[in-house]
Amino acid sequence: AQRVTQPEKLLSVFKGAPVELKCNYSYSGSPELFWYVQYSRQRLQLLLRHISRESIKGFTADLNKGETSFHLKKPFAQEEDSAMYYCALSGQHSGGYQKVTFGIGTKLQVIP
Amino acid sequence: SQTIHQWPATLVQPVGSPLSLECTVEGTSNPNLYWYRQAAGRGLQLLFYSVGIGQISSEVPQNLSASRPQDRQFILSSKKLLLSDSGFYLCAWSLGSSTDTQYFGPGTRLTVL
Numbered sequence: 001a002q003r004v005t006q007p008e009k010l011l012s013v014f015k016g017a018p019v020e021l022k023c024n025y026s027y028s029g030s031p032e033l034f035w036y037v038q039y040s041r042q043r044l045q046l047l048l049r050h051i052s053r054e055s056i057k058g059f060t061a062d063l064n065k066g067e068t069s070f071h072l073k074k075p076f077a078q079e080e081d082s083a084m085y086y087c088a089l090s091g092q093h094s095g096g097y098q099k100v101t102f103g104i105g106t107k108l109q110v111i112p
Numbered sequence: 113s114q115t116i117h118q119w120p121a122t123l124v125q126p127v128g129s130p131l132s133l134e135c136t137v138e139g140t141s142n143p144n145l146y147w148y149r150q151a152a153g154r155g156l157q158l159l160f161y162s163v164g165i166g167q168i169s170s171e172v173p174q175n176l177s178a179s180r181p182q183d184r185q186f187i188l189s190s191k192k193l194l195l196s197d198s199g200f201y202l203c204a205w206s207l208g209s210s211t212d213t214q215y216f217g218p219g220t221r222l223t224v225l
Binding site: 006009034036043044045046049086088099100101102103104105 | 146148153154155156157158161171202204213214215216217218219
């Protein structure tokens with residue numbers, strides 16, 4: 001079975017402070033991991049995926065297979081980063097398809 | 113460009129009444145389609161998954177069902193709603209396998225009274 005754990009439901013940081021949103025996963029195979037974001041009154045959308053190895057809006061995430069983690073980081077938080085963040089894992093489903101499992105989400109609140 | 117629509121945006125229904133939520137995708141062919149329920153403290157729960165017309169996979173046993181009568185249409189239904197069916201329902205699509213990015217609709221807020 002595949003599982004995604006986001007231990008923090010709410011994370012509050014001051015503007016300019018570093019941000020780290022934690023994500024741990026459980027999966028026996030080789031996973032593909034994503035971070036999705038939902039800003040207030042907007043649709044849920046992809047922020048970044050580990051295979052792209054990119055930085056989006058200053059955010060980066062590194063897949064650590066040893067620790068089974070995919071934490072999302074940003075060195076200096078901005079007020080516009082306040083949103084709900086979901087970590088997601090795509091893995092092989094028993095029916096032969098790829099299945100995406102989402103974490104419960106972490107609400108990031110950046111305090112001015 | 114591709115777009116995804118859901119309606120209605122908001123729905124209030126009494127317990128025991130039927131449900132039909134609709135999702136349509138434009139600008140792409142043969143997408144994978146998904147229904148999720150988003151609940152506070154529980155994240156996004158995958159309800160149904162479809163790789164083609166008439167092909168539906170159910171992820172959790174529940175009071176709901178899904179159908180895909182056309183390539184770009186995905187319907188979530190219930191014959192008799194329960195209080196526990198209240199929540200925010202999201203439709204999403206992706207190309208190919210679900211390792212591809214998922215694109216989400218605006219969602220439907222369902223309140224069962």
